[in-house]
Amino acid sequence: xxxxxxxxxxxxxxxxxxxxxxxxxxxxxxxxxxxxxxxxxxxxxxxxxxxxxxxxxxxxxxxxxxxxxxxxxxxxxxxxxxxxxxxxxxxxxxxxxxxxxxxxxxxxxxxxxxxxxxxxxxxxxxxxxxxxxxxxxxxxxxxxxxxxxxxxxxxxxxxxxxxxxxxxxxxxxxxxxxxxxxxxxxxxxxxxxxxxxxxxxxxxxxxxxxxxxxxxxxxxxxxxxxxxxxxxxxxxxxxxxxxxxxxxxxxxxxxxxxxxxxxxxxxxxxxxxxxxxxxxxxxxxxxxxxxxxxxxxxxxxxxxxxxxxxxxxxxxxxxxxxxxxxxxxxxxxxxxxxxxxxxxxxxxxxxxxxxxxxxxxxxxxxxxxxxxxxxxxxxxxxxxxxxx
Numbered sequence: 438x439x440x441x442x443x444x445x446x447x448x449x450x451x452x453x454x455x456x457x458x459x460x461x462x463x464x465x466x467x468x469x470x471x472x473x474x475x476x477x478x479x480x481x482x483x484x485x486x487x488x489x490x491x492x493x494x495x496x497x498x499x500x501x502x503x504x505x506x507x508x509x510x511x512x513x514x515x516x517x518x519x520x521x522x523x524x525x526x527x528x529x530x531x532x533x534x535x536x537x538x539x540x541x542x543x544x545x546x547x548x549x550x551x552x553x554x555x556x557x558x559x560x561x562x563x564x565x566x567x568x569x570x571x572x573x574x575x576x577x578x579x580x581x582x583x584x585x586x587x588x589x590x591x592x593x594x595x596x597x598x599x600x601x602x603x604x605x606x607x608x609x610x611x612x613x614x615x616x617x618x619x620x621x622x623x624x625x626x627x628x629x630x631x632x633x634x635x636x637x638x639x640x641x642x643x644x645x646x647x648x649x650x651x652x653x654x655x656x657x658x659x660x661x662x663x664x665x666x667x668x669x670x671x672x673x674x675x676x677x678x679x680x681x682x683x684x685x686x687x688x689x690x691x692x693x694x695x696x697x698x699x700x701x702x703x704x705x706x707x708x709x710x711x712x713x714x715x716x717x718x719x720x721x722x723x724x725x726x727x728x729x730x731x732x733x734x735x736x737x738x739x740x741x742x743x744x745x746x747x748x749x750x751x752x753x754x755x756x757x758x759x760x761x762x763x764x765x766x767x768x769x770x771x772x773x774x775x776x777x778x779x780x781x782x783x784x785x786x787x788x789x790x791x792x793x794x795x796x797x798x799x800x801x802x803x804x805x806x807x808x809x810x811x812x813x814x815x816x817x818x819x820x821x822x823x824x825x
Contacts (some may be wrong), residue, residue, distance in 0.1 A: 464495060464498035464499045464501075464502045465494075465498050465502075467498070467501075467502035467503070468486060468497075468498040468501040468502045470502075471501050471502055471503075471504060471509055472501070472509075474506050474509050474510070475509040475510055476509075476510045477510070478509065478510045478511060478512070481512065481513050481514045482501055482509060482512070482514070482517075484514035485497060485501070485514040485517040485518055486498065486501060488514065488518060489517075489518060489521060490522075492525070493521050493522065493525050495539075495543075496521050496524065496525060496542075496543065496547050497517065497518075497521050499543045499547065499701075500517065500521070500547065500548070500549070500700075501517075503700060503701050503702055505717040506717070507717070508550075508556065511556070512556060516549075516556070516558050517549075519558060519560060519561055520549045520558065520560045521547070523560040523561050523564050523631070524542075524546055524547045524560060524630070526564070527546070527564055527568075527630070527631060527632050527633035528542050528546055528633045529633075530633065531577070531580075531632065531633030531634070532574065532575050532576075533574075533575065533576050533577050533580075533633070534633070536576075536577070536659065537577070537633070537635060537657070541635045541657055542635070543700075543701075544699060544700050544701055545630075545635035545636060545637050545657060545700075546630050546633060546634070546635050546636075547630075547700075548630070548700040550700075551622070551623050551626055551627070551637075551638040551698055552604050552619070552623065552638055552698060552707065552709065552718050553604045553709060553711075553712050553715055553718065554604045554605060554606040554607075554609075554620075554623050555605075555606040555608075555609065556606070557606045557607060557608045559606075559607045559608065559627050559631070560627075560630075560631055563607070563627060563628055563631030563632075564631045564632065566591075567584060567588060567628050567631055567632055568631075568632055570583050570584060570587050570588070570632075571583055571584065571632050571634075576658055577629075577633070577634040577635060577656060577657060577658050578656055578658030578662060578674055579672075580629070580632060580633075580634050581625075581629050581634050581636065581654075581656040581658070581664065581674070582664070582669060582672050582673070582674065584625065584628050584629055584632070584634070585625060585664055585666065585667070585668075585669040586669045588624070588625065588628050589621070589624075589667045592610075592611045592614075592624070593611075593614050594610055594611060594614055594615070594616060594621070594624065594667070595614065595615065595616075595667070595776065596615075596616065596617065596618070596621060596667055596776060596777065597615040597616070597617070597775070597776075598617060598775070598779060599615055600613065600615040600616045600617050600620055601613060601615075602620075602711070603617050603619045603620065603710075603711040604619055604620070604623070604709075604711055604712070605619070605620035605623065606623065607623060607624045607627050607628075610623070610624050611624070617652075618640075618651055618652045618653065618665075618666065619638075619640070619652040619711075621666035621667045622638055622639075622640075622652045622653055622654050622666040623638065624666065625654050625664075625666040625667070626638055626654055626666075629654075629656065634656060634657075635656070635657035636654055636655065636656050636657070637654070637655050637661075637697050637698050637699070638652065638654065638697070638698040638707075639652065639653050639654065639655050639663065639695065639696065639697045639698070639723065640652035640653065640695070640696065640707075641683070641686060641693065641694065641695045641696070642691070642692050642693070642694075642708040642710050643692050643693055643710075644682045644693070644780065645682075645685055645686060645687055645690075645693040646682070648682075648780055649779055649780045650710055651679055651682075651780055652666075653665050653666060653677065653679065654666050655697055655723075656674060658674065661697075661723070661726070662674035662675050663675055663677065663727075664676075664677065665677040665678070665679065675730070678781045678784065679780070679781070680727075680730060680732070681732065681740065681784065682780070683695060683727040683728075683730070684727055684728055684729075684730050684731035684732065685728065685731065686724045686727055686728060687724070688722060688724035688725055688728070691708060692708070694722055694724045695722070695723050695724045695727055696708065696720035696721065696722055696723065697720060697721050697723045698718060698719065698720050699719045699720055699721055700719070701719065702719045703719045703720060703721055705719065705720045705721060705722060706718065706719065706720065707719060707720035708720075734786065737788060737789055737790075738786055738787065738788055738789065739786070739787055739788075739789050739810050740784060740785070740786055740787070741784075741785050741786075741787050741810060742782035742783060742784050742785075743757055743772055743782060743783045743785065743795075743797075743820075744772055744773070744782045744783070744820045745757075745772040745797055745799060745820075745822075746820060746822055747822075748822070751775055752772070752773060752774050752775050752777070752779075753772070753774045753775070753799060754771045754772060754773070754774040754799075755771060755772045755797050755798060755799035756769075756770075756771055756797070756798040756799070757769070757770060757771065757772055757783065757795065757796065757797050757798075758795070758796045758798075759785065759787075759793055759794070759795050759796075760793065760794045760796075761788070761791055761792070761793060762791060762792040762793075764794075767787075767793075768785050770783065771783070772797075787810050788810075789810055789811060790809065790810070790811060791809065791810070792807060792808075792809050793807070793808050793809070793810070794806075794807055795807075795808055
């Protein structure tokens with residue numbers, strides 16, 4: 438049975454944080470103000486500020502100055518001191534140190550967290566575990582690509598909606614071996630930061646076509662560039678299955694914009710679909726950069742998505758063939774199963790107003806449909822239930 442869902446693909450806009458916004462204030466005085474909110478944990482935060490080496494003091498003061506209250510009241514001095522020590526070590530040892538400003542370091546390498554994940558002392562462990570992977574990399578972009586290609590195999594982690602929670606910490610993800618796009622992104626970002634690569638969490642609360650949400654990673658490589666966590670596109674950045682949807686985001690919509698997380702407070706809260714009551718994750722709207730990447734299809738062409746599901750609605754891998762009205766094969770491949778992101782469907786360019794024959798095969802079942810695609814600019818999902 439063929440069910441047709443028409444939905445426009447939009448995305449959100451995010452204005453990059455200017456370097457002047459990250460630094461330029463007295464972090465020390467702000468840190469003293471934050472101490473007043475530490476409650477019974479004030480002695481631990483004070484200890485971290487007192488014991489941090491002079492050359493790392495700015496970093497510690499930056500963290501404390503903009504630390505969420507929940508962290509001010511719970512993090513230990515030992516946690517913060519080790520974290521700051523290894524953040525500076527990774528930054529200073531990287532081959533690309535001179536290309537990373539102090540401002541970028543503070544906001545995108547130094548932070549110990551991304552969103553609402555459990556706080557963990559991952560910095561030293563990841564430095565020891567992943568430093569060798571990037572030893573020959575000469576740029577942060579090259580290092581990020583290598584990490585994306587290797588760390589998920591090394592940790593035996595894969596994408597799955599069966600994960601325990603969306604905002605998993607790196608340890609929770611590695612222990613279970615499963616994570617959704619948010620957990621995968623947190624793991625990749627922390628791996629990047631552990632070796633001196635500036636990275637940040639990016640996502641949209643909902644695609645403009647209402648098909649779901651998504652999270653991914655941005656890497657600083659002379660400017661911000663994106664990649665899907667556990668979805669390396671060869672040796673390149675700025676490629677991913679979600680680009681088509683992201684390119685149509687709506688910068689003026691809190692629901693359909695694209696946001697990048699900032700440790701330092703901004704005027705924008707990061708919309709947390711899994712925890713809307715938590716308002717202490719900050720963000721910048723970066724939608725505009727993605728909408729500028731919109732692919733212009735040739736005149737007379739459209740884009741179609743295909744999915745095959747079982748009787749329970751779970752996506753599965755099915756062979757698909759598409760022939761035009763002359764009987765010529767124009768596409769042959771397979772649909773994406775549950776190993777792929779929930780919103781990552783097989784995506785094919787087609788001629789509009791052309792009659793196509795579509796064959797979907799799974800096990801002993803074959804589905805045959807004749808379809809004509811009419812609307813330019815629409816992204817259509819055809820879902821085949823292999824049990825009907």
